[in-house]
Amino acid sequence: MADIDHSSDNASADSTEKSCQTSDVEFSEAEEILIAMVYNLVGERWSLIAGRIPGRTAEEIEKYWTSRYSTSQ
Incomplete structure (x- = not known):
């Protein structure tokens, strides 16, 4: 049973890691255009x-650029 809980912890860690790969900083529309x-x-x-x-x-x-416009997706 501990193995099942551990695997769900890994799924949470994977989700957190993926969200960290995106830009944490907010950019205004004007900044994005610039x-x-x-x-x-x-x-x-x-x-x-x-x-x-x-x-x-x-x-x-x-x-920001690589998270938004990466071609490796």
């Missing part, structure tokens, strides 16, 4: 993109 526009100009140069959006880091921008 990210897409600058990405089209400079590509995956996250620090350049983040430099155009006050208060955002390159890591936040990259995490």
Whole structure:
């Protein structure tokens, strides 16, 4: 019986892990549009993109982009 409970714990952990892969930070519509526009100009140069959006880091921008537009799904 403990094995059954353990397997359900793994399912919960998997769900949590998948939700952590998506962007935790909320972006406004204007920020999303700006990210897409600058990405089209400079590509995956996250620090350049983040430099155009006050208060955002390159890591936040990259995490947002890959969670939203990843082609590996």
